[in-house]
Amino acid sequence: MTGTPTTRPSFDAVAVGDTVAERSFTLQRLDLVKYAGASGDFNVIHWNERVATSVGLPNVIAHGMLTMATAGRLVTDWAGDPGAVVEYGVRFTNMVPVPDDGTGATVVVSGVVATKDDDARTVRVDLTATCDGSKVLGRAQAVVRLP
Amino acid sequence: MAVNPDIVGREYPPESVYEVSREKIAEFATAIGSTDPAHFDGDAARALGHPDVIAPPTFAVVIAQRSEARVVRDPEAGIDYSRVVHGEEKFVHRRPITVGDVLVTTSYVDAVRSAGGHSMVSTRSEIATQGGEPVSTVTSTIVVRGGE
Numbered sequence: 159m160t161g162t163p164t165t166r167p168s169f170d171a172v173a174v175g176d177t178v179a180e181r182s183f184t185l186q187r188l189d190l191v192k193y194a195g196a197s198g199d200f201n202v203i204h205w206n207e208r209v210a211t212s213v214g215l216p217n218v219i220a221h222g223m224l225t226m227a228t229a230g231r232l233v234t235d236w237a238g239d240p241g242a243v244v245e246y247g248v249r250f251t252n253m254v255p256v257p258d259d260g261t262g263a264t265v266v267v268s269g270v271v272a273t274k275d276d277d278a279r280t281v282r283v284d285l286t287a288t289c290d291g292s293k294v295l296g297r298a299q300a301v302v303r304l305p
Numbered sequence: 306m307a308v309n310p311d312i313v314g315r316e317y318p319p320e321s322v323y324e325v326s327r328e329k330i331a332e333f334a335t336a337i338g339s340t341d342p343a344h345f346d347g348d349a350a351r352a353l354g355h356p357d358v359i360a361p362p363t364f365a366v367v368i369a370q371r372s373e374a375r376v377v378r379d380p381e382a383g384i385d386y387s388r389v390v391h392g393e394e395k396f397v398h399r400r401p402i403t404v405g406d407v408l409v410t411t412s413y414v415d416a417v418r419s420a421g422g423h424s425m426v427s428t429r430s431e432i433a434t435q436g437g438e439p440v441s442t443v444t445s446t447i448v449v450r451g452g453e
Contacts, residue, residue: 189338193337196329196332223394230361230362241355245397246363247444250391
């Protein structure tokens with residue numbers, strides 16, 4: 159798939175309350191292994207089920223930063239320029255368990271334009287991310303500069 | 306064991322440089338499932354007004370976490386890494402991290418709090434070019450779970 163639209167939303171055309179997008183993302187064990195290698199975060203709870211369950215986790219869990227990056231793709235794809243994101247912050251409110259069942263975990267992400275800053279020509283996109291009905295990111299906000 | 310609150314205000318100056326490579330940006334972008342050409346193709350990035358391929362917004366964590374690891378390892382902090390979970394993360398970018406950047410990071414301990422038997426440690430990493438141009442600020446809160 160191509161993630162980037164050919165036309166970028168313009169600041170003037172975007173209104174508070176606009177829905178940015180809603181998408182489902184699948185995370186499988188392979189995605190966690192790839193993220194571990196790319197990020198350098200080799201915490202065993204992200205790849206070793208034996209250790210993860212022995213410390214009381216329901217299963218291997220996704221890196222919070224992988225969930226954050228995945229949700230961020232909703233914003234960068236909408237903006238048409240990953241460099242347009244000038245701020246991005248989240249709280250990690252619930253874990254994303256990733257079972258080794260061929261299906262993995264599904265994270266549903268949606269975003270809405272919450273505020274506009276006319277001077278900076280930026281908008282704040284508030285994101286919602288859920289996995290099996292529980293919110294996995296809290297206060298997830300991205301500030302995006304638009305042309 | 307609670308985290309030592311006396312580490313608040315501690316500064317960890319740059320120890321090494323991070324050189325941003327085309328291959329690492331492509332690897333990281335692929336790992337987060339992005340196919341955005343701005344991460345892979347210099348011409349596509351230039352068409353958006355960037356000097357060359359740019360990193361995804363959360364790539365700065367790779368650089369920041371190397372620097373923050375010094376806080377976790379600080380023997381005076383008293384942080385048990387096996388009990389650490391990630392609480393919050395925030396990036397403020399003055400510009401995108403770009404291929405060819407040679408970056409240095411200073412980390413600070415901004416806060417240590419205790420609640421419900423857990424300790425929350427908030428750090429701030431200032432990422433700048435070797436020439437002193439500020440690029441990104443990364444703030445992170447880790448939760449050190451209490452226990453026996």
